[in-house]
Amino acid sequence: MDVGTSKPSAEDRRRVPHHLIDVADPGERYDVSRYQRDGRAALADIARRGRLAVVVGGTGLYVRALLDGLDLDSVPTDPDLRARLEAEAAAGADLHARLRAVDPEAAAHADPRNLRRVIRYLEASLLGGAVSARWRTRDAIAATRIGLAPPRAWLLDRIERRVRAMVEGGVLDEARRLVARGIDARLPSMSAHGYVHWMAHLRGEIDLGRAVALTVRDTRAYSRRQMTWFRRDPGVRWCDPTSVNSVAFASAAVDEAA
Numbered sequence: 640m641d642v643g644t645s646k647p648s649a650e651d652r653r654r655v656p657h658h659l660i661d662v663a664d665p666g667e668r669y670d671v672s673r674y675q676r677d678g679r680a681a682l683a684d685i686a687r688r689g690r691l692a693v694v695v696g697g698t699g700l701y702v703r704a705l706l707d708g709l710d711l712d713s714v715p716t717d718p719d720l721r722a723r724l725e726a727e728a729a730a731g732a733d734l735h736a737r738l739r740a741v742d743p744e745a746a747a748h749a750d751p752r753n754l755r756r757v758i759r760y761l762e763a764s765l766l767g768g769a770v771s772a773r774w775r776t777r778d779a780i781a782a783t784r785i786g787l788a789p790p791r792a793w794l795l796d797r798i799e800r801r802v803r804a805m806v807e808g809g810v811l812d813e814a815r816r817l818v819a820r821g822i823d824a825r826l827p828s829m830s831a832h833g834y835v836h837w838m839a840h841l842r843g844e845i846d847l848g849r850a851v852a853l854t855v856r857d858t859r860a861y862s863r864r865q866m867t868w869f870r871r872d873p874g875v876r877w878c879d880p881t882s883v884n885s886v887a888f889a890s891a892a893v894d895e896a897a
Contacts, residue, residue, distance in 0.1 A: 640665055640817075642810040643833050645801070658685075665817060665828040672711050675704040682780065691893070694782065699748065699868035708778040715766040724758045725825070734761055741765065748868060750861060753830050783896045785889045786875040788866070793881055795859055802854045805833065806847070814838050832858045 640646070647657050658681040663669040678694075682705075685692040696702060703709045728734050734754070738761045739746035745760040789797075814837035822829065829835060833854040840850040869875055878888045 640813060640828065640831065640834075642805055642808045642813050643837070644831055645805075663828075665822050666820070666826065668827055670827060671701055671704050674701055675709070675711065678705045679780075697865045697869075699865065703776075706780050706782050707776045708780070710777050715763055717762060717766055720765065721758060721762045724762060725754075728754050728758060734758060737761055738764065748864065750857075750864065752835075752857065755825065755827055755830055783889075783893050784872065784875045785885070785892060786869050786877045787880050787885060788877045789879055789881045794862060798858045798862065799855050802833065802851055802858065805854075806851065811837055811841065811847075815841055832861065 646660060651657070652660070659674070659677055662677060663673075682692050682694075694702070694705065700709075704711065724734060735746060735749065735751040735757050738749065738757055742760065742764040745764060746757075749756045749760050751757065810833065814834055817829075817834070818838055818841060824835065824838070833850075836845065836850040836853045836857075839845050840847055845853075876888075876892050878885055
């Protein structure tokens, strides 16, 4: 899934060591619990070598799990209930509306199109009340948090250009190989933006222009949810990378924190 996830190039990886790249197969169920375990092991290894880790990413739940030590075991689970919810979703039930009714805060952080997350949040909410109220943290890792906040118009343009660059870079061939492997659309890997639409195009259900437009739409909506999530974190230091040297900004923030 190199193209669709904008994986760092071989040259980037030669210049700077990258971690948690190529650690799972698209057919595996790689979730936040595995990410927390693998990510913390990588951070510990980097610290032992006396190096500074740079955590890059925009999924709020995963950032919290990694840096705040989100206690994932405090959120209840029931495989039978999850299976029933998956069956209801397959039958067309609006599970996001149900989640919004029982836990509005969790619903605000779950893309209605990301059924995997909607189902997980609803499962936990039905078992033990609001998910957000049950999350506990432990063993937080001290970190300087830098948020990039470019002008919205600039960001929207970048998103559209990125999606079109994916097509030019071979994302359809990548999706075609996943289809040939029989990758289940319900797997976590398939929630990465675009793949559901690229596959729909390959099945002849939508044309390429529509697949591009839907992927742009989904990514733009996700960027809004990212900002909603991270704006609530008072520890984030914000900069506009179109008017400030973001590398210098981050370096100064790290030096100040030290």
